[in-house]
Amino acid sequence: MKTYHADIVIVGSGLAALYTAAKLMNKKRVIILTKKKWQASNSYLAQGGIAAAYAPDDDWHQQMEDALRAGRYHNNVDETAFLARESKRQVDALIRMGMQFDRDQKGQILLAREGGHSAARVLHAHGDATGRELTGFVKKYVERQVIIHEHTQATELLVQNGHCVGVRASDQSEEPVVYYARNTVLATGGCGQIYAPTSADPAVTGDGLALAYWAGAALKDMEFVQFHPTLLIKNHRAYGLVSEAVRGEGAKLINQDGKRLLEGKHPLEDLAPRDVVSRVLFKAQKTGEAEQIYLDISMLDHFAEHFPTITQLCRQAGVDLAKGRIPVSPGAHFLMGGIETDHEGKTTLPGLYAIGECACTGVHGANRIASHSLLEAVTYAGTAAASMNTHTEQPIEKITDESGFRNVPPPPSKKEIQKTMFEYVGIWRTQQSLTTAVDWCLSWGIDFNRAERFDGTKDELERLNMLTTAWLIASSALERTESRGGHTRIDYPEEIEQWRTKSIIREVTKIEQN
Numbered sequence: 001m002k003t004y005h006a007d008i009v010i011v012g013s014g015l016a017a018l019y020t021a022a023k024l025m026n027k028k029r030v031i032i033l034t035k036k037k038w039q040a041s042n043s044y045l046a047q048g049g050i051a052a053a054y055a056p057d058d059d060w061h062q063q064m065e066d067a068l069r070a071g072r073y074h075n076n077v078d079e080t081a082f083l084a085r086e087s088k089r090q091v092d093a094l095i096r097m098g099m100q101f102d103r104d105q106k107g108q109i110l111l112a113r114e115g116g117h118s119a120a121r122v123l124h125a126h127g128d129a130t131g132r133e134l135t136g137f138v139k140k141y142v143e144r145q146v147i148i149h150e151h152t153q154a155t156e157l158l159v160q161n162g163h164c165v166g167v168r169a170s171d172q173s174e175e176p177v178v179y180y181a182r183n184t185v186l187a188t189g190g191c192g193q194i195y196a197p198t199s200a201d202p203a204v205t206g207d208g209l210a211l212a213y214w215a216g217a218a219l220k221d222m223e224f225v226q227f228h229p230t231l232l233i234k235n236h237r238a239y240g241l242v243s244e245a246v247r248g249e250g251a252k253l254i255n256q257d258g259k260r261l262l263e264g265k266h267p268l269e270d271l272a273p274r275d276v277v278s279r280v281l282f283k284a285q286k287t288g289e290a291e292q293i294y295l296d297i298s299m300l301d302h303f304a305e306h307f308p309t310i311t312q313l314c315r316q317a318g319v320d321l322a323k324g325r326i327p328v329s330p331g332a333h334f335l336m337g338g339i340e341t342d343h344e345g346k347t348t349l350p351g352l353y354a355i356g357e358c359a360c361t362g363v364h365g366a367n368r369i370a371s372h373s374l375l376e377a378v379t380y381a382g383t384a385a386a387s388m389n390t391h392t393e394q395p396i397e398k399i400t401d402e403s404g405f406r407n408v409p410p411p412p413s414k415k416e417i418q419k420t421m422f423e424y425v426g427i428w429r430t431q432q433s434l435t436t437a438v439d440w441c442l443s444w445g446i447d448f449n450r451a452e453r454f455d456g457t458k459d460e461l462e463r464l465n466m467l468t469t470a471w472l473i474a475s476s477a478l479e480r481t482e483s484r485g486g487h488t489r490i491d492y493p494e495e496i497e498q499w500r501t502k503s504i505i506r507e508v509t510k511i512e513q514n
């Protein structure tokens with residue numbers, strides 16, 4: 001079996017992974033492994049930008065207040081304050097490294113507006129290609145010092161004497177590969193692909209969440225899924241995201257007759273936090289108020305110049321921008337919950353760190369504010385790397401036990417999972433819909449409460465991860481009998497104060513390998 005040794009092995013190649021590698025590479029031997037080509041990530045697709053209280057009259061306290069309000073006060077307040085306080089410092093550090101954000105003709109950084117923010121505070125690059133520019137920049141920064149194994153799918157975390165000592169993977173030709181490391185970092189992103197429609201890259205299937213769960217790490221707040229209001233959807237096909245920054249420039253959500261859908265629904269109208277806008281649009285679809293939702297962009301000048309990525313998506317979908325309307329509909333976008341982590345990205349499993357969307361530090365509460373995910377990725381890459389650079393985990397003994405695997409009972413198809421999740425664990429949830437989803441997850445022959453080691457093809461293991469994540473979300477959503485942020489129970493429509501600071505934790509009995 002192919003075996004590699006490193007100080008740190010990082011799973012994923014989005015911004016969290018690449019920036020963590022950048023912070024470690026001068027002191028540690030780092031290997032990155034990633035499922036497909038390195039570009040296959042949500043980070044690469046990011047459009048709007050990265051938020052920072054950058055304007056002279058802006059203030060991190062205000063940024064924090066906005067994030068808490070959007071998160072419906074379920075946030076970890078200390079971490080949210082830390083993230084907001086750090087924002088300008090993080091952006092300045094990127095600029096010093098050589099990252100180029102868009103500027104006006106006088107050389108001033110351009111700041112865009114997005115939902116939930118009380119000020120224009122979103123830095124962007126090449127218009128709406130921020131993710132491509134930022135990940136491309138950091139990839140270039142690390143590539144001479146960091147080994148990147150592409151087309152290598154992590155399939156299991158290795159646990160020995162209660163420590164995570166590395167990761168098992170499967171390479172392009174389905175050959176097993178083992179990576180031993182003093183520290184293992186999961187930067188596998190969220191789980192958008194367990195829903196359809198979604199804005200997420202096809203590689204983002206909840207793998208890291210499921211791997212951490214089966215290895216015994218605690219997961220938290222899994223019921224909080226964010227639905228973005230404006231996916232470009234035509235003839236039932238999703239083509240990608242239409243950034244909130246388009247509404248930041250003044251675009252409005254309308255129905256087929258031109259009636260504005262957000263008017264009077266929230267003080268910020270079309271720029272209300274995402275959960276609010278998605279709920280309004282979904283209700284308009286369900287009640288017949290909107291047979292088709294459009295983003296009216298007729299008042300915007302220089303659209304193609306400001307939004308080249310979206311212009312390209314519209315071209316692919318055959319949408320004529322000259323008509324001033326883009327057909328949109330809500331879809332799964334982000335997971336607020338994830339692997340429980342502390343300030344340094346440490347999970348409850350010693351030796352294992354989680355950074356970025358797969359982690360749950362609590363900064364997003366029940367609904368993430370726009371452009372705080374790229375910010376989270378770079379900020380916690382920093383705290384986690386500082387911790388890994390100073391701590392040395394115990395030396396690793398080689399794991400020789402290859403027994404104890406069970407062949408995965410055939411999991412459902414991706415399409416079945418995506419359909420079930422959108423229908424029963426989507427924007428509107430009820431006890432009945434969630435019970436249906438939980439029972440469906442359980443019907444595939446897996447006891448999610450008992451730790452097991454699974455063997456199978458990459459595709460089977462990916463679908464198992466999707467099913468596991470689906471169960472984690474559905475079962476947590478069933479337990480939370482209130483509505484808050486991204487979690488809307490139409491049978492419990494109110495926010496309930498006792499639930500505000502309560503988190504649902506999911507943890508399986510830990511497994512040991514010898």
Ligand SMILES: Cc1cc2nc3c(=O)[nH]c(=O)nc-3n(C[C@H](O)[C@H](O)[C@H](O)COP(=O)(O)OP(=O)(O)OC[C@H]3O[C@@H](n4cnc5c(N)ncnc54)[C@H](O)[C@@H]3O)c2cc1C
Nearest residue numbers: 012013014016035042043048049154189356357371373374
């Ligand atoms: C279309 C879109 C636009 C967005 N725009 C913005 C924005 O403008 N601003 C903002 O703040 N946020 C935005 N977000 C959210 C943000 O992009 C993500 O939350 C963030 O980039 C996540 O970064 P990450 O590094 O944690 O994960 P990702 O960037 O998703 O990377 C995960 C990586 O893990 C790899 N991986 C997964 N499973 C495995 C496995 N089993 N083995 C090996 N590798 C694996 C994937 O291939 C990928 O490389 C957007 C999201 C989308 C989908």
Ligand SMILES: O=C([O-])CC(=O)C(=O)O
Nearest residue numbers: 047048243244370371372
């Ligand atoms: O561009 C967008 O709308 C997406 C975005 O900012 C985010 O997810 O934070």
